[in-house]
Amino acid sequence: MTPFDTETCRRYALQHFPDICRARPADSHKGTFGTAAVLGGSKGMSGAALLAGEAAMYGGCGKVLVGLEHYPPPAHRARLELMIDDAAAVAAADADVWIVGCGLAQTDSAAALLQHVCQRARVLVLDAGALHLLPKHPLPAPSADTVRVLTPHPGEAAKLLKSTPDAIVQNRVWAARELATRHQAWVVLKGHESVIASASGFLRINRNGNAGLATAGSGDVLAGLLGSLLAQGIAVEQAVAAAVWLHGAAAEWLAARQTGPIGLLAGELPVAVRWLRNRLVTVAGNN
Numbered sequence: 001m002t003p004f005d006t007e008t009c010r011r012y013a014l015q016h017f018p019d020i021c022r023a024r025p026a027d028s029h030k031g032t033f034g035t036a037a038v039l040g041g042s043k044g045m046s047g048a049a050l051l052a053g054e055a056a057m058y059g060g061c062g063k064v065l066v067g068l069e070h071y072p073p074p075a076h077r078a079r080l081e082l083m084i085d086d087a088a089a090v091a092a093a094d095a096d097v098w099i100v101g102c103g104l105a106q107t108d109s110a111a112a113l114l115q116h117v118c119q120r121a122r123v124l125v126l127d128a129g130a131l132h133l134l135p136k137h138p139l140p141a142p143s144a145d146t147v148r149v150l151t152p153h154p155g156e157a158a159k160l161l162k163s164t165p166d167a168i169v170q171n172r173v174w175a176a177r178e179l180a181t182r183h184q185a186w187v188v189l190k191g192h193e194s195v196i197a198s199a200s201g202f203l204r205i206n207r208n209g210n211a212g213l214a215t216a217g218s219g220d221v222l223a224g225l226l227g228s229l230l231a232q233g234i235a236v237e238q239a240v241a242a243a244v245w246l247h248g249a250a251a252e253w254l255a256a257r258q259t260g261p262i263g264l265l266a267g268e269l270p271v272a273v274r275w276l277r278n279r280l281v282t283v284a285g286n287n
């Protein structure tokens with residue numbers, strides 16, 4: 001069994017992303033921790049959007065909306081806390097952060113949804129299907145007061161850069177930086193040792209996590225967690241790297257409890273993230 005050292009994690013988090021280690025103010029309410037909206041879940045892929053929504057809730061967001069392109073979904077085990085509706089209705093709602101693409105198909109209606117949300121969103125996380133739409137349906141560049149984050153895996157990065165997954169894996173730092181510059185965005189190039197880059201030159205290679213994350217839906221969980229931290233007001237300079245690190249640490253924590261790496265389920269990650277976030281919390285005078 002791989003050991004998991006909570007105190008080492010806490011020290012690392014305090015050094016690199018202190019804002020995720022802060023205790024909640026006693027007088028806080030759900031509005032304090034923001035609203036995230038997930039848009040995705042086309043036919044056969046509602047699970048992806050629901051996983052992102054669950055991850056956003058367990059990551060500490062105050063309120064989470066999930067808009068499904070294929071609505072109503074077939075019978076599904078979804079958290080009752082999620083506010084689930086059809087994608088068009090959710091796209092018209094208010095949210096601090098939009099997470100678009102988890103389980104989103106390549107249809108004209110999905111492209112229209114993406115364009116619509118892009119005009120309204122101040123903070124936009126683009127994953128999976130949204131990334132596949134970009135080559136044919138480019139978005140206007142983000143304005144100075146907006147934040148955009150792209151979370152491609154090597155297959156999605158290859159499509160965006162007109163390359164191949166193998167070539168991307170061989171040139172991961174270049175690919176992440178190139179995407180960040182071209183899209184004026186923060187980029188997480190996912191995979192073993194994910195690369196994080198920004199248009200302004202931030203670069204970090206995330207070293208934690210394990211092969212348990214190589215399972216369907218774990219990228220959807222990452223997108224939801226990232227949107228969650230951003231909705232909670234954590235600055236993008238900390239939120240992106242913190243989400244990738246928390247996701248990896250959650251997989252390590254599960255593996256240490258023999259819930260993986262083999263057979264780890266993406267849906268098991270959010271509870272582990274919650275456990276971890278609460279152990280990272282420091283109170284004044286105790287750090």
Ligand SMILES: NC(=O)C1=CN([C@@H]2O[C@H](COP(=O)(O)OP(=O)(O)OC[C@H]3O[C@@H](n4cnc5c(N)ncnc54)[C@H](OP(=O)(O)O)[C@@H]3O)[C@@H](O)[C@H]2O)[C@@H](O)CC1
Pocket residue numbers: 044045046047048049101102103104105128129153154155156165166169190191192216217218219220
């Ligand atoms: N429960 C649900 O509803 C779920 C729904 N989901 C939703 O399904 C949709 C399709 O997503 P998807 O990832 O399955 O297919 P797609 O985007 O075509 O990419 C495949 C290509 O990328 C490559 N590739 C990937 N990683 C790589 C790496 N590290 N290193 C190298 N290559 C890598 C891969 O390579 P290969 O496997 O050929 O080696 C292949 O070329 C999406 O919307 C998602 O949200 C899923 O999240 C699952 C749970």
Ligand SMILES: Nc1ncnc2c1ncn2[C@@H]1O[C@H](COP(=O)(O)OP(=O)(O)O)[C@@H](O)[C@H]1O
Pocket residue numbers: 128153189190191192193194208209210211212213214215216217218219220221222247
């Ligand atoms: N071998 C690995 N080591 C560490 N992290 C991994 C590994 N394989 C996958 N991951 C992580 O798991 C997630 C997979 O995301 P993605 O490929 O988008 O899957 P899905 O579309 O099924 O959700 C990414 O965050 C990636 O970095």
